[in-house]
Amino acid sequence: xxxxxxxxxxxxxxxxxxxxxxxxxxxxxxxxxxxxxxxxxxxxxxxxxxxxxxxxxxxxxxxxxxxxxxxxxxxxxxxxxxxxxxxxxxxxxxxxxxxxxxxxxxxxxxxxxxxxxxxxxxxxxxxxxxxxx
Amino acid sequence: xxxxxxxxxxxxxxxxxxxxxxxxxxxxxxxxxxxxxxxxxxxxxxxxxxxxxxxxxxxxxxxxxxxxxxxxxxxxxxxxxxxxxxxxxxxxxxxxxxxxxxxxxxxxxxxxxxxxxxxxxxxxxxxxxxxxx
Amino acid sequence: xxxxxxxxxxxxxxxxxxxxxxxxxxxxxxxxxxxxxxxxxxxxxxxxxxxxxxxxxxxxxxxxxxxxxxxxxxxxxxxxxxxxxxxxxxxxxxxxxxxxxxxxxxxxxxxxxxxxxxxxxxxxxxxxxxxxx
Amino acid sequence: xxxxxxxxxxxxxxxxxxxxxxxxxxxxxxxxxxxxxxxxxxxxxxxxxxxxxxxxxxxxxxxxxxxxxxxxxxxxxxxxxxxxxxxxxxxxxxxxxxxxxxxxxxxxxxxxxxxxxxxxxxxxxxxxxxxxx
Amino acid sequence: xxxxxxxxxxxxxxxxxxxxxxxxxxxxxxxxxxxxxxxxxxxxxxxxxxxxxxxxxxxxxxxxxxxxxxxxxxxxxxxxxxxxxxxxxxxxxxxxxxxxxxxxxxxxxxxxxxxxxxxxxxxxxxxxxxxxx
Amino acid sequence: xxxxxxxxxxxxxxxxxxxxxxxxxxxxxxxxxxxxxxxxxxxxxxxxxxxxxxxxxxxxxxxxxxxxxxxxxxxxxxxxxxxxxxxxxxxxxxxxxxxxxxxxxxxxxxxxxxxxxxxxxxxxxxxxxxxxx
Numbered sequence: 001x002x003x004x005x006x007x008x009x010x011x012x013x014x015x016x017x018x019x020x021x022x023x024x025x026x027x028x029x030x031x032x033x034x035x036x037x038x039x040x041x042x043x044x045x046x047x048x049x050x051x052x053x054x055x056x057x058x059x060x061x062x063x064x065x066x067x068x069x070x071x072x073x074x075x076x077x078x079x080x081x082x083x084x085x086x087x088x089x090x091x092x093x094x095x096x097x098x099x100x101x102x103x104x105x106x107x108x109x110x111x112x113x114x115x116x117x118x119x120x121x122x123x124x125x126x127x128x129x130x131x132x133x
Numbered sequence: 134x135x136x137x138x139x140x141x142x143x144x145x146x147x148x149x150x151x152x153x154x155x156x157x158x159x160x161x162x163x164x165x166x167x168x169x170x171x172x173x174x175x176x177x178x179x180x181x182x183x184x185x186x187x188x189x190x191x192x193x194x195x196x197x198x199x200x201x202x203x204x205x206x207x208x209x210x211x212x213x214x215x216x217x218x219x220x221x222x223x224x225x226x227x228x229x230x231x232x233x234x235x236x237x238x239x240x241x242x243x244x245x246x247x248x249x250x251x252x253x254x255x256x257x258x259x260x261x262x263x264x265x266x
Numbered sequence: 267x268x269x270x271x272x273x274x275x276x277x278x279x280x281x282x283x284x285x286x287x288x289x290x291x292x293x294x295x296x297x298x299x300x301x302x303x304x305x306x307x308x309x310x311x312x313x314x315x316x317x318x319x320x321x322x323x324x325x326x327x328x329x330x331x332x333x334x335x336x337x338x339x340x341x342x343x344x345x346x347x348x349x350x351x352x353x354x355x356x357x358x359x360x361x362x363x364x365x366x367x368x369x370x371x372x373x374x375x376x377x378x379x380x381x382x383x384x385x386x387x388x389x390x391x392x393x394x395x396x397x398x399x
Numbered sequence: 400x401x402x403x404x405x406x407x408x409x410x411x412x413x414x415x416x417x418x419x420x421x422x423x424x425x426x427x428x429x430x431x432x433x434x435x436x437x438x439x440x441x442x443x444x445x446x447x448x449x450x451x452x453x454x455x456x457x458x459x460x461x462x463x464x465x466x467x468x469x470x471x472x473x474x475x476x477x478x479x480x481x482x483x484x485x486x487x488x489x490x491x492x493x494x495x496x497x498x499x500x501x502x503x504x505x506x507x508x509x510x511x512x513x514x515x516x517x518x519x520x521x522x523x524x525x526x527x528x529x530x531x532x
Numbered sequence: 533x534x535x536x537x538x539x540x541x542x543x544x545x546x547x548x549x550x551x552x553x554x555x556x557x558x559x560x561x562x563x564x565x566x567x568x569x570x571x572x573x574x575x576x577x578x579x580x581x582x583x584x585x586x587x588x589x590x591x592x593x594x595x596x597x598x599x600x601x602x603x604x605x606x607x608x609x610x611x612x613x614x615x616x617x618x619x620x621x622x623x624x625x626x627x628x629x630x631x632x633x634x635x636x637x638x639x640x641x642x643x644x645x646x647x648x649x650x651x652x653x654x655x656x657x658x659x660x661x662x663x664x665x
Numbered sequence: 666x667x668x669x670x671x672x673x674x675x676x677x678x679x680x681x682x683x684x685x686x687x688x689x690x691x692x693x694x695x696x697x698x699x700x701x702x703x704x705x706x707x708x709x710x711x712x713x714x715x716x717x718x719x720x721x722x723x724x725x726x727x728x729x730x731x732x733x734x735x736x737x738x739x740x741x742x743x744x745x746x747x748x749x750x751x752x753x754x755x756x757x758x759x760x761x762x763x764x765x766x767x768x769x770x771x772x773x774x775x776x777x778x779x780x781x782x783x784x785x786x787x788x789x790x791x792x793x794x795x796x797x798x
Contacts, residue, residue, distance in 0.1 A: 001257040001796040038254040056239045061232040074244040076519040082251045085262040099194040106189045111207040113512035118215045120475040121171040122663040124134040129218040131388040131666040134663040209386040246379035253342040255796040264521040264533040267530040267789040304786040322771045327764040340776040348783045351794040365726040377739040384747045387703040390666040395750040397400040397654040400656040437653040455638045460631040473643040481650045484661040498593040505588045510606040517614045520570040523533040528617040530787040608785040645778035652741040
């Protein structure tokens with residue numbers, strides 16, 4: 001289900017099919033996630049958002065697995081169920097073991113706790129931490 | 134400033150000093166952040182929370198720099214100014230270059246955007262992504 | 267389902283029925299949403315909250331459709347599934363076309379992305395933007 | 400500072416003054432918080448929102464101090480600096496000791512941590528916890 | 533369901549069983565919530581997090597029912613469905629009546645509304661509310 | 666201030682200057698906001714993000730003023746101080762009167778309140794509101 005419904009490969013126009021093909025080739029999978037099928041009602045945005053995802057999430061100065069985990073950590077903090085499910089799967093595929101997952105959960109729990117302790121105690125930013133320039 | 138004020142090293146009791154000493158030794162710094170000085174009114178919690186931080190943030194299956202960046206990404210998503218300032222500084226110290234920082238920002242921006250697109254389109258979780266067990 | 271269960275029209279007392287009648291007349295519908303049936307255990311609050319909604323969401327300096335979309339945009343940012351579902355339906359009824367919906371999604375995605383880029387880069391507020399008075 | 404600027408008592412019309420007088424009498428204070436002075440540009444909303452606050456925050460089935468602390472806990476979770484500052488002050492006035500404040504901080508930290516652990520582990524709701532009715 | 537699946541009592545090792553036994557004894561229940569069964573893949577964290585919960589949520593300067601309600605209020609603000617379901621049940625068990633629940637909901641709604649009004653009006657913190665020390 | 670410092674026009678390379686020129690021409694202003702000057706350390710992202718903003722925020726099926734207000738409403742819900750300040754200014758420039766601003770604040774307050782009432786009451790989505798397709 002989705003607000004606008006899904007556009008399946010067989011019903012998609014050539015621009016959408018081109019994006020679907022690129023998604024499957026890039027990720028080495030043979031199906032398209034519901035998200036892209038929901039977004040495909042707007043072929044221009046579909047292409048733009050897919051390319052943005054492809055470029056940003058590719059390994060660079062930060063490797064692809066750590067990028068997935070940063071993405072997952074944010075999705076958990078934001079309580080996005082779909083994103084948690086899909087990016088847990090992606091992180092698994094990129095090498096997230098149970099051990100790594102458990103450490104990730106500890107960092108996520110800690111940061112969310114600490115963010116509020118700092119706010120609750122109304123702690124002023126230390127001079128040396130202030131952004132310069 | 135802080136709700137309860139700060140406890141400086143020279144005014145701290147032995148339990149608090151022991152934690153302060155461990156923080157400075159572990160982090161190889163010679164000052165204590167405002168957060169710990171605010172928390173020191175509760176020496177038991179101070180010790181517990183410091184040890185939790187020390188243990189969770191140490192390099193393990195995920196290395197220390199990536200843990201810092203996950204923590205920073207969450208703090209940004211939660212809009213915690215103090216945490217952003219202090220963990221940008223920590224990440225820098227652990228090796229976050231300008232290049233890495235820029236990639237991190239791109240992932241943070243993307244995840245926060247995508248989390249809402251998914252919610253807004255009311256996308257149902259794909260069968261293969263559902264948690265099992 | 268709901269914490270306190272639902273109060274259906276046939277089981278409702280006169281104060282609750284009066285609110286239900288006003289909801290159906292105002293919105294030109296013949297059923298009451300689950301939310302109101304959950305809230306009806308507290309007839310005083312039900313009346314107050316309904317009247318607040320009716321008054322605030324009516325077209326004024328901002329027209330009713332744009333108010334619905336502002337409401338929907340917030341519900342998406344807050345990840346409130348019920349609110350997204352019900353206010354997508356309301357916005358549709360008030361004239362939100364697929365075209366408008368897609369533009370709305372783009373603004374919602376962009377604002378959530380930009381909010382974090384600004385926080386992550388620790389950008390200081392420009393002098394001319396500071397609130398005066 | 401505030402978007403619309405502040406309306407001081409001496410410049411306020413009779414409706415605004417009546418609300419200001421009621422705020423000072425109810426809270427046994429001799430000054431008006433910036434928030435109300437910012438809201439006073441809309442005398443009708445000022446009156447409504449003040450009365451809503453007065454009625455909801457008064458002691459009832461939950462006493463006034465615990466209501467303040469619930470309010471403060473939410474403001475901390477939402478990272479609202481103004482609200483944290485003003486409701487820490489209110490809670491102090493209603494009897495929040497340092498001891499109570501520290502326990503409150505522990506609960507706030509814990510809940511924010513646990514909320515994300517549950518989401519991250521994708522834990523399904525236990526049958527007995529499901530809302531009925 | 534859960535990312536790592538559940539560890540049932542009969543399949544648990546002695547450390548996990550010891551925690552499960554303590555949970556059931558402390559809470560006077562004869563079943564273990566899904567959350568703990570998901571976390572049990574990491575017996576060390578399970579024990580630590582359970583003990584943290586047990587100690588923080590026990591009645592102290594704030595009584596156990598009010599702590600539950602503070603926890604529930606945060607979970608609602610964070611839109612954590614699992615937490616809302618499980619802590620509504622816990623609060624009920626500790627004495628939350630329908631009357632108390634309705635007042636709690638009013639405070640939760642109000643604080644979330646007010647947090648944004650303050651932010652939207654860009655209200656500056658009043659001098660007397662500023663944290664000292 | 667900003668994490669990486671600001672790149673002023675006079676110190677900018679030709680790609681950055683081209684974006685700065687387009688920003689000033691598009692918005693009919695003669696200065697560049699701090700955000701763009703912070704982002705300019707990454708000329709490729711600067712150009713991409715500016716063009717994304719320009720394209721998405723231009724009037725289309727939703728007019729430019731309403732888009733600004735949707736953006737502002739989200740920034741308020743997310744407690745992004747910089748974004749609130751800068752987009753209040755932009756909305757003013759596009760025609761947001763005091764009257765419109767006050768109505769906007771009412772909708773923002775209401776939606777944030779209602780989002781949590783719905784979550785707190787654990788209200789199930791009405792059948793007719795479920796996304797189809």
